[in-house]
Amino acid sequence: MRMSLAQRVLLTWLFTLLFLIMLVLKLDEKANWNWFLIFIPIWIFDTILLVMLIVKMAGRCRSGYDPRNGSQNLKKKVWYLVAMLLKLAFCLTLCAKLERFTDMKLTFVFLPLWALLMGAMVELGLNIFCDRRD
Numbered sequence: 001m002r003m004s005l006a007q008r009v010l011l012t013w014l015f016t017l018l019f020l021i022m023l024v025l026k027l028d029e030k031a032n033w034n035w036f037l038i039f040i041p042i043w044i045f046d047t048i049l050l051v052m053l054i055v056k057m058a059g060r061c062r063s064g065y066d067p068r069n070g071s072q073n074l075k076k077k078v079w080y081l082v083a084m085l086l087k088l089a090f091c092l093t094l095c096a097k098l099e100r101f102t103d104m105k106l107t108f109v110f111l112p113l114w115a116l117l118m119g120a121m122v123e124l125g126l127n128i129f130c131d132r133r134d
Contacts (some may be wrong), residue, residue, distance in 0.1 A: 003052075011048070015041045015045040016041075018041040019038070019039070019041040019042050022037075022038045022040075022041065023038055026038050034099065035094075035098040035099050036095045038095075039091050039095055042091060043088075043091070046087065046088060049084060050084055053077060053080055053081055056077065057074070057077050057078075057081070060074065079119065082119070083116055083119060083120070086112045086113070086115055086119075087112070087113075087116060089112040090109070090112040090113040090116070093108070093109045093112065094109055
């Protein structure tokens with residue numbers, strides 16, 4: 001299950017384009033779709049990424065895997081998994097708020113996104129400053 005760079009870029013552009021087209025149609029009131037339907041391209045793309053990430057993490061369990069120098073790689077993949085789940089939580093709470101399923105304050109809707117951004121800043125800082133010491 002290895003995709004080339006061109007395939008990954010094409011897949012990303014395709015799902016982003018579909019999402020933006022559906023979003024524009026909803027915001028222009030040309031389509032009276034549910035907000036959960038608008039976010040389907042994003043969720044399909046996230047599902048593909050999650051499956052690929054889980055397959056790579058499960059590959060560590062096969063026999064003959066050399067665990068040396070793998071703990072840092074595993075930590076990074078666990079962070080990617082947590083980041084994807086935070087993004088999913090943000091999308092779900094945003095859709096619930098937009099559909100008025102819940103009377104939640106926007107502060108609580110954006111908590112997963114803020115946690116994701118803070119984690120990304122920490123990872124960026126660790127990558128920059130840990131590489132300088134080497």
